[in-house]
Amino acid sequence: MPLDLLELSTQVRQMGDVLAERRADERKRLRLLDDLLAEWRDRWLELAELAETVQERVAVPTGPLDERVPPSPRPPSYTAMASDGAEIDPDRHGGSGDFYLINIGRVRIPYGQPEREVEMRSVSSLGYTDDDLYIVDPRDPRRQVPMRDRHLDALRTVAEVRALADLAEGEQGPNGPPSVALVDGTLLFSVLEERPRDFLRTRFYTDFVFQLERLRRARVPVAAYASRSRGIDLVHLFRAVCGSTPLVCQVCQGAHTCALRGLNDAHLIGRGLERWERSGLFRVRSNVHDPYYGIHRAYFFLLSTGDETARVEVPEWVARDASLLRLVHAVLVDQCLKGFGYPAVLARADDRAVISLADREVLEAMVQQEMARRGLSARPSAKLARKQVRTV
Amino acid sequence: MSTNGFAFGSGAPALAGEVVEASTTEFLAQAIELDSAPPFGAFVEVATDDALTIYGVVANVQTAGIDPGARAIMRGHGDVRDERIYEENPDLPLVLRTTFRALVVGFADGDKLYQFLPPRPPRLHYSVFTSPAQTVRNFTRTKLGYLQAILNGSDVPVDELLAANLRYTSGQYVDGGSEFLQQAGRELAQLLRADYARLTAILRRCLAPIEAA
Numbered sequence: 001m002p003l004d005l006l007e008l009s010t011q012v013r014q015m016g017d018v019l020a021e022r023r024a025d026e027r028k029r030l031r032l033l034d035d036l037l038a039e040w041r042d043r044w045l046e047l048a049e050l051a052e053t054v055q056e057r058v059a060v061p062t063g064p065l066d067e068r069v070p071p072s073p074r075p076p077s078y079t080a081m082a083s084d085g086a087e088i089d090p091d092r093h094g095g096s097g098d099f100y101l102i103n104i105g106r107v108r109i110p111y112g113q114p115e116r117e118v119e120m121r122s123v124s125s126l127g128y129t130d131d132d133l134y135i136v137d138p139r140d141p142r143r144q145v146p147m148r149d150r151h152l153d154a155l156r157t158v159a160e161v162r163a164l165a166d167l168a169e170g171e172q173g174p175n176g177p178p179s180v181a182l183v184d185g186t187l188l189f190s191v192l193e194e195r196p197r198d199f200l201r202t203r204f205y206t207d208f209v210f211q212l213e214r215l216r217r218a219r220v221p222v223a224a225y226a227s228r229s230r231g232i233d234l235v236h237l238f239r240a241v242c243g244s245t246p247l248v249c250q251v252c253q254g255a256h257t258c259a260l261r262g263l264n265d266a267h268l269i270g271r272g273l274e275r276w277e278r279s280g281l282f283r284v285r286s287n288v289h290d291p292y293y294g295i296h297r298a299y300f301f302l303l304s305t306g307d308e309t310a311r312v313e314v315p316e317w318v319a320r321d322a323s324l325l326r327l328v329h330a331v332l333v334d335q336c337l338k339g340f341g342y343p344a345v346l347a348r349a350d351d352r353a354v355i356s357l358a359d360r361e362v363l364e365a366m367v368q369q370e371m372a373r374r375g376l377s378a379r380p381s382a383k384l385a386r387k388q389v390r391t392v
Numbered sequence: 393m394s395t396n397g398f399a400f401g402s403g404a405p406a407l408a409g410e411v412v413e414a415s416t417t418e419f420l421a422q423a424i425e426l427d428s429a430p431p432f433g434a435f436v437e438v439a440t441d442d443a444l445t446i447y448g449v450v451a452n453v454q455t456a457g458i459d460p461g462a463r464a465i466m467r468g469h470g471d472v473r474d475e476r477i478y479e480e481n482p483d484l485p486l487v488l489r490t491t492f493r494a495l496v497v498g499f500a501d502g503d504k505l506y507q508f509l510p511p512r513p514p515r516l517h518y519s520v521f522t523s524p525a526q527t528v529r530n531f532t533r534t535k536l537g538y539l540q541a542i543l544n545g546s547d548v549p550v551d552e553l554l555a556a557n558l559r560y561t562s563g564q565y566v567d568g569g570s571e572f573l574q575q576a577g578r579e580l581a582q583l584l585r586a587d588y589a590r591l592t593a594i595l596r597r598c599l600a601p602i603e604a605a
Contacts (some may be wrong), residue, residue, distance in 0.1 A: 109483045118483050338481060340465075348483055351459070 105352025
């Protein structure tokens with residue numbers, strides 16, 4: 001048995017003590033913060049001005065902090081689209097050489113349109129050419145970064161939105177029932193760069209924004225949905241406001257740590273939301289993303305589903321169009337009702353994206369068969385071979 | 393949902409589904425449309441590559457999630473009930489499926505009919521048709537040895553299945569199949585000669601329905 005359960009059970013008990021303490025501490029700090037929030041509730045213009053001066057990524061309020069918007073009635077018919085992705089990283093230890101796989105689940109469900117077909121499919125693609133496996137610096141072709149881990153995540157994120165744009169362009173346009181496109185997670189995905197002014201962000205963000213632009217042209221609003229969001233953009237803003245120095249802070253009153261520590265935006269403004277209400281809109285000011293995103297800069301609002309607070313990100317052209325925003329809100333409410341708290345169409349896309357262990361084995365066998373057919377050896381590394389055949 | 397597959401009087405076999413599991417004694421098929429399996433007790437057939445036609449009797453129909461890990465949960469609320477649940481969730485027919493299990497009862501090789509197990513099971517993914525009435529009449533007109541195969545069925549409500557098959561088959565005869573029923577009664581009397589109570593229970597299920605008071 002690889003786990004020392006006896007030792008673990010002691011540790012779990014100790015962890016339970018800490019978790020309980022932390023929860024009690026959290027409640028105490030939330031009470032402190034209520035005063036801070038009340039103070040700033042209607043001074044959101046000041047906050048927004050201040051936000052522009054902060055280096056960190058922060059939320060910029062666009063209205064009173066306690067704004068609450070009930071949902072509009074859902075449209076009698078609409079089309080929901082969603083995509084989700086999964087990937088298999090290149091396997092350094094496997095014998096089958098370098099390749100990766102990206103599997104995108106894409107789903108389109110037309111509601112109230114019995115004449116239209118539901119589409120649910122997986123689009124799987126292998127990356128195996130040198131162009132696939134290495135990201136080459138256009139200014140210095142000698143610099144190559146392998147496409148794996150976080151970079152592969154970024155590639156998958158772009159592929160997800162590309163799938164949505166493909167779906168959106170197949171819609172009937174402004175005359176048909178409205179459509180909404182959903183992705184899981186965030187529009188503000190991260191791309192790690194190894195050195196200043198590297199080429200990696202340009203590569204991924206440019207492609208991503210191009211896909212968002214296709215959605216805008218197709219007039220299909222897109223939103224990224226994060227269940228039980230732990231976003232902290234607003235927390236960051238307040239830390240900038242209070243200076244995050246508890247000893248001299250009026251809110252923390254000399255406490256040993258900042259009252260905002262460990263809290264997220266849902267703690268701050270999600271608590272006041274009734275089921276299906278959304279918060280006001282906040283723009284995310286991000287020095288990393290803004291230069292690339294242009295008119296697709298990200299805004300977010302929090303949405304209460306009753307059991308939890310979700311964060312919904314939309315690009316600026318959706319945020320600034322009241323009718324599109326109402327549509328996104330109403331559709332998300334209907335989708336969460338259908339999906340028991342999580343948008344039904346996203347759940348279907350996730351079903352189609354997931355790569356099971358059995359799928360992995362089938363792919364591995366296919367690759368090995370193809371290599372054997374060509375007389376190529378497909379030996380795993382010594383480490384993997386040792387794992388596969390356990391010796392005593 | 394439509395209920396196709398019941399092809400009384402039509403000449404050509406109606407496509408009912410596709411084989412997804414097969415063994416010597418039975419096969420499992422996925423119905424071409426949700427909730428559209430042939431009726432319990434009906435004759436179905438699958439062609440093989442060596443020109444045999446394998447006959448089966450539908451012994452169980454099931455509708456569930458395609459993904460074995462995904463269970464259906466209650467979706468009705470307010471006035472959204474029954475068919476309206478499907479209208480509200482048009483994705484359901486893509487994640488649910490209806491399957492039916494058929495006991496193999498015989499096969500045809502050209503003009504010759506055999507009421508025992510074929511040499512090979514049907515192939516996976518081959519089409520399953522509801523047998524046309526003429527085929528059912530040909531298969532059941534002279535010999536009824538296949539009733540033994542149903543009696544030997546495991547994990548099926550054997551007595552219910554026998555009665556359902558007799559009712560279904562008699563319905564495939566233009567005259568209501570009284571002659572067929574008499575012959576089937578004699579065959580069953582022979583097979584169940586040691587169990588009179590069971591015999592009468594089965595035969596009673598072949599008769600007219602009980603009138604509601």
